[in-house]
Amino acid sequence: MLGGAAVGVAAAGLMPAGAAYAGSGPARKRVDEDSVDAVASGLDDDLIALRRDIHLHPEIAGQEQRTAELVAERLRTAGLEVTTGVGGHGVVGVLTGAYHGRTVAYRADMDAVPPSAQMGGGPQPAHVCGHDVHTTIGVGVAQVLARCWPPQRYVEVREDIHRIALSSGEAAVNFPNDPFPAMVCPRREGNALKRYLQRTRGDDQVRSLQAAVPFNGEDFALFLNRMPGTFTFLGVRTPGAAIETSFPHLGSFTPDERAIGHGVRAMAGWLARRT
Numbered sequence: 001m002l003g004g005a006a007v008g009v010a011a012a013g014l015m016p017a018g019a020a021y022a023g024s025g026p027a028r029k030r031v032d033e034d035s036v037d038a039v040a041s042g043l044d045d046d047l048i049a050l051r052r053d054i055h056l057h058p059e060i061a062g063q064e065q066r067t068a069e070l071v072a073e074r075l076r077t078a079g080l081e082v083t084t085g086v087g088g089h090g091v092v093g094v095l096t097g098a099y100h101g102r103t104v105a106y107r108a109d110m111d112a113v114p115p116s117a118q119m120g121g122g123p124q125p126a127h128v129c130g131h132d133v134h135t136t137i138g139v140g141v142a143q144v145l146a147r148c149w150p151p152q153r154y155v156e157v158r159e160d161i162h163r164i165a166l167s168s169g170e171a172a173v174n175f176p177n178d179p180f181p182a183m184v185c186p187r188r189e190g191n192a193l194k195r196y197l198q199r200t201r202g203d204d205q206v207r208s209l210q211a212a213v214p215f216n217g218e219d220f221a222l223f224l225n226r227m228p229g230t231f232t233f234l235g236v237r238t239p240g241a242a243i244e245t246s247f248p249h250l251g252s253f254t255p256d257e258r259a260i261g262h263g264v265r266a267m268a269g270w271l272a273r274r275t
Contacts, residue, residue, distance in 0.1 A: 005064045005089040005110050038210060039144045050074070051136040058112030058125040058132075064089040067110045067135065074139045077156045078146040093142055108138035147182070183221035186228045193230045196270055201262075209233065234263045 050070075059067055068089040075082045080093035089110070112125040112132075121128055158175055165171035190208070197206045220231060236255035237246030244252040 005061070005068060005087065005091075006107050036144055039147075040140065043140055043143055047136050047140045050139060051132050054110075054132040054135060055127045058127050059110075060114045060125045061111040062088055064110045071110065071135060071139060075142050077159065078143045079156065080142055080146070095142065095145055106138055106141050108134040110135050147184075181221050181225060183224060183231060185224065185230050189228050189230050193232065193270060196273065197266060200269060201266060232267075234259055234266075 054067055054070065057066055059065065068084060068091050072082050072084050072091045072093075075091065075093035078093075078095075080095050082094075083092045084090075086092050091110075109129075109131045112127045113121070113129050114125050115121060115123050118126065118128055158173075162173055165173045194206055194208055220229075223229065224231075235246070236259040237243065238254070238256040241254070241256075242252070244250050245254045246256075247253065
């Protein structure tokens with residue numbers, strides 16, 4: 001394993017006082033195990049595919065050019081500041097947090113085992129030491145610590161949108177130069193509102209949404225950066241009507257006006273309880 005290039009993920013200021021945080025701005029949400037699991041579970045299939053790709057293209061120490069390029073692109077897409085060519089083909093990605101604090105790092109080897117170092121192996125280099133798994137975990141760590149929808153993810157999100165648009169034919173995509181920051185609702189406030197609505201509106205009338213995407217960005221994110229709060233959707237579809245009648249920004253949007261009363265009662269009761 002000596003002499004092999006490595007991928008490094010450094011997280012600067014992510015864990016002040018022993019805690020990591022997600023979101024952006026002064027009001028930040030602690031990243032607990034549930035948050036990590038929620039993000040990581042969505043990456044499982046993609047990371048398995050990445051490991052298989054690396055496994056099929058083994059490169060011995062000093063020759064990890066393809067692997068390094070693959071890793072560097074993944075880290076850039078996740079929004080990290082990436083440096084390549086470190087000690088050969090080494091790659092270092094830095095994810096900067098919002099607070100001053102210690103820098104913690106994760107390191108993984110990328111090189112495969114040459115035939116001369118294999119025991120009962122074949123005549124070709126091969127990933128029989130697990131470095132393909134190690135490297136993939138390093139990439140996954142970077143993607144998870146980049147937080148469900150922080151500003152760093154805008155690079156990846158915009159690339160995905162461009163790719164989808166181009167695959168559908170001739171299309172043009174334009175983005176604002178200064179998008180709104182990620183809208184992160186603190187878990188405590190969100191769960192408190194959920195419990196209140198379940199108690200007053202009924203368990204079957206309330207749902208939690210993860211990584212819900214507001215339309216055209218959301219300036220409420222600026223408020224949540226300074227004050228804890230929640231973002232709540234109100235169901236407005238008329239029973240039996242098509243889903244298009246309750247989907248915002250569609251020309252067919254025709255809300256059930258009876259939802260107004262439900263919204264007033266729910267929010268007035270919640271605000272009165274909070275005073």
